[in-house]
Amino acid sequence: MLYFTDMVDKVRSAYGYLASKKYTTLAGTMAFFLVLSIVPFLFWLTLIFGRLNIDYEQIFDLEIFSGIRDFLFYLRDSAQSATVGASVILLATTLYSSTNLFYHMRRSGEIIYDYKRKKGGIVLRFSALVLIFIVMILLLAEAILFLLCNALLRRAFPSFFAQLGVYAILGVLAFFFIVILNLYVCPYRVKFSNVVWGSLITLFIGGLASFGFTIYLTFGSVQRLYGAVALFIVFLLWLYVLMICFVTGVIFNCYLIEKDKKLKIRHKKF
Numbered sequence: 001m002l003y004f005t006d007m008v009d010k011v012r013s014a015y016g017y018l019a020s021k022k023y024t025t026l027a028g029t030m031a032f033f034l035v036l037s038i039v040p041f042l043f044w045l046t047l048i049f050g051r052l053n054i055d056y057e058q059i060f061d062l063e064i065f066s067g068i069r070d071f072l073f074y075l076r077d078s079a080q081s082a083t084v085g086a087s088v089i090l091l092a093t094t095l096y097s098s099t100n101l102f103y104h105m106r107r108s109g110e111i112i113y114d115y116k117r118k119k120g121g122i123v124l125r126f127s128a129l130v131l132i133f134i135v136m137i138l139l140l141a142e143a144i145l146f147l148l149c150n151a152l153l154r155r156a157f158p159s160f161f162a163q164l165g166v167y168a169i170l171g172v173l174a175f176f177f178i179v180i181l182n183l184y185v186c187p188y189r190v191k192f193s194n195v196v197w198g199s200l201i202t203l204f205i206g207g208l209a210s211f212g213f214t215i216y217l218t219f220g221s222v223q224r225l226y227g228a229v230a231l232f233i234v235f236l237l238w239l240y241v242l243m244i245c246f247v248t249g250v251i252f253n254c255y256l257i258e259k260d261k262k263l264k265i266r267h268k269k270f
Helices: 002-020 023-052 069-082 088-098 100-112 121-156 159-185 192-219 222-259
Strands: none
Touching: 002 222, 023 088, 023 100, 023 121, 023 222, 088 100, 088 121, 100 121, 100 159, 100 222, 121 159, 159 192, 159 222, 192 222
């Protein structure tokens, strides 16, 4: 009984710490700016790497993307059509819009870490711009690696085991992407080891949430509830759930860094 009471107190304390960081508000903010940034980001991704003719549909054919697959294809097609005859003004505005997510992620990181030395908007906007191109290259490399591994696994193993291997590879690639985002949003100069546990938490609960979300879409009456806008509503809900998972991982990293008395705090220059 004492063990159970102690466990309840720890859960309450953990949730109290999580709630004190306004995790739902920050997750909603990130989801909002992700919606605003995703098409401009895909526009530049298509503009730079579109001629490589990589078959991304194999990735979206995974069951985990079943509920939002059509909407993702719609976003991809919109970005591809916008690249035809793009003007200088369109290039500039879409590039600026692409930075919104990473810019506000960093601002959210300053709130989570209770950072007092606020960076200027221009400096952070430039760092977000640099991160955009880093993420583009990373996503391209991960997509190519995933497609190669997917082809090898499906030839070498039965369907069930091949699918397990595909999801394992997807998880590893997603983990390294989450680590990079955690390193970026933290206003301090930290190492991989300082953000690994929060990144693993994000990956774990994000995977569970996505799996549960897929089940919900399979058995829920989403079309009946939301009608014509069901696809968009489902996409927004999925993004919001993922952002809650990401913010939870960032807050856990913040907690570990605050408790680590041996860690020497060094401020980032940008």
